[in-house]
Amino acid sequence: MADQSIISNARFIYVHDNHKFSPPHAVDSHHIIVRRSVVKPIVVYLFAILLVAYAAFLHFEKGKPVTTVIWTFFFGAVLVKFFIWRPIVKESVIIMPEFGVQLETHYGSGRINRCFIPVSKILKSVLNEHVTPVTCCWCLSLLIRDENELTLVFKKSRPPLKMLVPIWKALCAATDCKESFEFQEDVLVRGLY
Amino acid sequence: MVFGSMVRKKPITLSKSTPTHYVNPNWLQRISDISVDRAAQLVVDLHPFRSSEVMEFKEGRHRILMVSDFFYPNFGGVENHIYLLSQCLLKLGHKVVVMTHAYANRSGVRYMTNGLKVYYVPWKPFLMQNTLPTFYGTLPIIRTILIREKISLVHGHQAFSTLCHEALMHARTMGYKVIFTDHSLYGFSDIGSIHMNKVLQFTLADVSQAICVSHTSKENTVLRSGLPPEKVFVIPNAVDTTMFKPAPERLSMDPIVIVVISRLVYRKGADLLVEVIPEVCHLYPNVRFIIGGDGPKRVRLEEMREKHSLQDRVDMLGAVPHAKVRSVLNSGHIFLNSSLTEAFCIAILEAASCGLLTVSTHVGGVPEVLPDDMIVLAKPDPNDMVDAIKKAIRILPRIDPQEMHLRMKEMYSWHDVAKRTEIVYDRALRCSNQTLLERLPRYLTCGAWAGKLFCLVMTIDFILWRLLQLWQPDSEVEPVPDFKRTELKRG
Numbered sequence: 111m112a113d114q115s116i117i118s119n120a121r122f123i124y125v126h127d128n129h130k131f132s133p134p135h136a137v138d139s140h141h142i143i144v145r146r147s148v149v150k151p152i153v154v155y156l157f158a159i160l161l162v163a164y165a166a167f168l169h170f171e172k173g174k175p176v177t178t179v180i181w182t183f184f185f186g187a188v189l190v191k192f193f194i195w196r197p198i199v200k201e202s203v204i205i206m207p208e209f210g211v212q213l214e215t216h217y218g219s220g221r222i223n224r225c226f227i228p229v230s231k232i233l234k235s236v237l238n239e240h241v242t243p244v245t246c247c248w249c250l251s252l253l254i255r256d257e258n259e260l261t262l263v264f265k266k267s268r269p270p271l272k273m274l275v276p277i278w279k280a281l282c283a284a285t286d287c288k289e290s291f292e293f294q295e296d297v298l299v300r301g302l303y
Numbered sequence: 304m305v306f307g308s309m310v311r312k313k314p315i316t317l318s319k320s321t322p323t324h325y326v327n328p329n330w331l332q333r334i335s336d337i338s339v340d341r342a343a344q345l346v347v348d349l350h351p352f353r354s355s356e357v358m359e360f361k362e363g364r365h366r367i368l369m370v371s372d373f374f375y376p377n378f379g380g381v382e383n384h385i386y387l388l389s390q391c392l393l394k395l396g397h398k399v400v401v402m403t404h405a406y407a408n409r410s411g412v413r414y415m416t417n418g419l420k421v422y423y424v425p426w427k428p429f430l431m432q433n434t435l436p437t438f439y440g441t442l443p444i445i446r447t448i449l450i451r452e453k454i455s456l457v458h459g460h461q462a463f464s465t466l467c468h469e470a471l472m473h474a475r476t477m478g479y480k481v482i483f484t485d486h487s488l489y490g491f492s493d494i495g496s497i498h499m500n501k502v503l504q505f506t507l508a509d510v511s512q513a514i515c516v517s518h519t520s521k522e523n524t525v526l527r528s529g530l531p532p533e534k535v536f537v538i539p540n541a542v543d544t545t546m547f548k549p550a551p552e553r554l555s556m557d558p559i560v561i562v563v564i565s566r567l568v569y570r571k572g573a574d575l576l577v578e579v580i581p582e583v584c585h586l587y588p589n590v591r592f593i594i595g596g597d598g599p600k601r602v603r604l605e606e607m608r609e610k611h612s613l614q615d616r617v618d619m620l621g622a623v624p625h626a627k628v629r630s631v632l633n634s635g636h637i638f639l640n641s642s643l644t645e646a647f648c649i650a651i652l653e654a655a656s657c658g659l660l661t662v663s664t665h666v667g668g669v670p671e672v673l674p675d676d677m678i679v680l681a682k683p684d685p686n687d688m689v690d691a692i693k694k695a696i697r698i699l700p701r702i703d704p705q706e707m708h709l710r711m712k713e714m715y716s717w718h719d720v721a722k723r724t725e726i727v728y729d730r731a732l733r734c735s736n737q738t739l740l741e742r743l744p745r746y747l748t749c750g751a752w753a754g755k756l757f758c759l760v761m762t763i764d765f766i767l768w769r770l771l772q773l774w775q776p777d778s779e780v781e782p783v784p785d786f787k788r789t790e791l792k793r794g
Contacts, residue, residue, distance in 0.1 A: 120779065239412045239783075243425050244443040246412075246451065248781070271781050 124273035138205040140277045142269050154193045158186030201264045207284040231255045235281035250274045365728050366398040368454045372433050372464035374403040381461050381486050391721030393417045400452050404434045436465040445473045450780040456480040468506045475509050476764045480731045484514040485524045488646045488667050500527045505757050508745045511731035514538050516647040517668030538723045541715040542652040549658030549704035550633040558591045562635030567598030572641030577603050578685035581611040583692050591616050595623040595631050632657040637695050645669050656711045658704020662695045739765050
């Protein structure tokens with residue numbers, strides 16, 4: 111018996127599987143699946159092919175050296191890798207209440223990276239705004255005991271906030287931050303002093 | 304605010320009365336300088352899912368983006384102006400977001416008092432605190448911030464700030480209303496000024512409204528930029544009179560203490576001080592000087608001290624932290640300002656708020672700041688200044704610091720500045736929306752060659768914006784939930 115809810119946008123699909131086994135345990139899985147666009151690969155392949163064709167034309171008709179063709183071929187390959195190749199296919203968060211959280215990364219090559227964090231090591235899960243020189247996005251991270259850096263839940267994907275919020279709520283509930291809602295209120299009030 | 308007398312070796316930390324809350328900002332995902340326990344407390348919870356509790360946005364309330372290269376943790380007049388104006392606008396119910404460049408290890412999003420959100424965009428400064436001018440490099444991040452915060456107008460500060468000019472340019476391209484505030488007077492003849500005036504002409508060719516801090520500053524801006532004067536509003540700066548209060552007990556008149564707090568640079572008239580101080584000390588044996596501040600001209604003042612053996616009569620304090628300025632002012636009777644140029648001069652406001660009689664050079668916007676009975680003006684000439692100090696010492700017994708402070712409280716307040724700025728915002732939003740083709744002719748008036756160049760720059764900006772919209776449509780940028788302001792619980 112798995113309850114599923116799905117939210118999707120142009121780049122990601124969020125799937126939430128709520129598996130309810132024998133009570134009182136429930137394992138919560140949240141998956142972010144990276145969508146493959148249809149138009150972008152066509153455009154990029156076309157552009158790369160045109161570039162190589164033009165270089166070949168220059169070589170055969172205008173006598174340019176063959177290295178031009180080779181360089182354009184490499185450039186095309188770089189474009190394809192940068193714009194089309196998606197190393198990560200899916201990222202998952204599996205929450206086992208009172209036990210821990212497992213973060214999984216599924217790669218295009220079939221490899222799966224798993225990372226388990228016991229619940230005692232998680233202080234809090236936070237939604238951060240990351241500012242880069244060109245954009246600003248939301249990230250879900252975990253504050254881990256004895257570590258200076260935040261642990262990102264989704265290493266490469268940057269799903270939108272509406273997908274992150276249910277995961278964040280589930281993480282807060284699972285890491286026993288029930289009093290954290292009041293705690294957060296308290297922090298908010300104290301912080302506005 | 305005393306201009307730049309503070310030479311800090313490390314970034315300023317705000318005092319306990321103005322705590323900052325920050326969400327881990329750095330895009331390299333590091334928490335610096337805090338222990339993990341504190342980190343757990345310093346998270347701001349945005350409650351994005353409790354829409355009923357999100358602050359409802361009332362009609363007539365604006366969403367303003369303040370942009371400048373100059374903001375906290377650096378200290379100065381512009382920084383203080385932006386912060387205090389933003390706080391008062393927040394109290395009036397508007398939403399304010401500040402955008403500036405990253406400082407040292409401070410980068411990302413921070414929340415200051417009352418939910419003032421500050422974006423420290425990770426573009427490092429390259430020259431005198433200014434971001435590297437890349438023309439189009441900041442377009443993506445500015446577009447993202449404008450869309451996600453649902454900004455209605457953009458307010459840039461200080462002509463010397465490259466980030467401000469770029470932000471105003473991009474905001475105009477995207478159709479937002481923009482406002483520019485000029486805080487300083489600039490020249491016309493040297494090569495640096497000529498270039499800056501050209502850049503200012505470009506930015507102000509298409510600005511919705513402009514604000515200057517004094518009538519003199521308005522004249523200066525209008526002449527430099529060719530802006531029609533009816534577009535320029537004059538809103539003077541103010542002073543925080545709760546912070547600058549006179550000493551509870553009046554100081555005795557012997558010795559008479561003259562206080563100078565400023566950056567010791569040419570522009571602030573440090574050379575005049577070198578002439579004036581020995582003369583005054585010679586004429587009045589019971590006068591002492593306290594000089595706070597640092598700069599290249601400090602050496603000259605030290606030499607002057609040595610030459611005239613005034614070590615016991617002239618105290619050099621060095622750089623004075625902003626929190627200590629009040630106590631330095633309270634130890635004096637007269638405040639001496641010898642600037643050679645000044646658009647407004649908040650320093651004399653602070654001095655008057657502390658009950659000091661001011662002696663100042665008659666330059667720039669200084670005569671507009673204080674009533675005639677609180678200030679003695681002189682030409683920027685040593686003899687004239689000595690005469691002015693003589694006059695000030697004569698009228699000193701008639702001055703009542705507490706009464707002066709109360710008058711300042713009536714005259715200047717940041718809430719008043721915010722209300723007047725609100726009027727400017729309302730006026731700006733009533734300006735008509737114009738397409739690119741309607742706006743381009745305005746740039747042509749900037750000059751024979753410059754006009755065409757500016758048109759080209761704006762056209763390329765427009766094209767880049769459209770390409771960016773194709774790459775990442777506006778609907779993909781998620782709006783940010785509004786910060787929930789809880790009422791203070793005092794107890």
